[in-house]
Amino acid sequence: MDLHEHQRWTSSETEREGFGEHDWRRLLAHLGEDPNRQGLAETPKRVEKAWKHWTSGYQQNPAEILKAFEDGAEQYNELIVVRNIPVYSHCEHHLAPFFGTATIGYTPNGKIIGLSKLTRLVECFSRRLQVQERLTMQVAEALMTHVAPLSVGVVIRCRHMCMESRGIQATGEETVTSALLGEMRNSLGLRSEFLALAKN
Structure with missing residues (x-):
């Protein structure tokens, strides 16, 4: 994949919407954590928002x-x-x-x-x-x-x-x-x- 192909590629709507807070909760559980404990209860929402910011360049021209x-x-x-x-x-x-x-x-x-x-x-x-x-x-x-x-x-x-x-x-x-x-x-x-x- 060359530089320009990397810029042009976009995931399908289904792929973008298929990953959300519930998946971050599953990851926390997979790591051996309790995603329901007080310190982690809001973490999936925060991480979801953070990654949207960290990858916002895909939407910029x-x-x-x-x-x-x-x-x-x-x-x-x-x-x-x-x-x-x-x-x-x-x-x-x-x-x-x-x-x-x-x-x-x-x-x-x-x-x-x-x-x-x-x-x-x-x-x-x-x-x-x-x-x-x-x-x-x-x-x-x-x-x-x-x-x-x-x-x-x-x-x-x-x-x-x-x-x-x-x-x-x-x-x-x-x-x-x-x-x-x-x-x-x-x-x-x-x-x-x-x-x-x-x-x-």
Whole structure:
């Protein structure tokens, strides 16, 4: 399944409605808990609501998020970089959280977007079941496709709970991924400038 197929796929109405609070109650019982005890009585409802939020990116369209405007853009053709964009997602292998920050940079080509749109773009793709590598590419490709800048750079740094809380239990390790598109891929100077600005 390629990046675009991952974005387009949607479950059937029956599949979406076939899983609910009663299934979370069954999971609690399967884990050896009493889903009726006071501390857990409302947990299925809370978890159902939480997962709707954590996966709300499937209902978002990056094309609508990245509406550009030209006012002032024709006078600016240097690199624009936004750092420390929060990333909260869940890995598709264990449904475990991974979290960190993203840095996004682009060189406008007659169009610019509001800076908050870059944060919303990250939310659009991170609020899905993900792997960090694909998340990085999806953010970069969406920006290149819908804004058509001269260059795009994305760097994401995350800690993965599937590594820290289970398996190898490597506490504190950070995974860094990057995507460079357009002129940034071929221009050493532009690439170096972006990567220098992307450093913590």
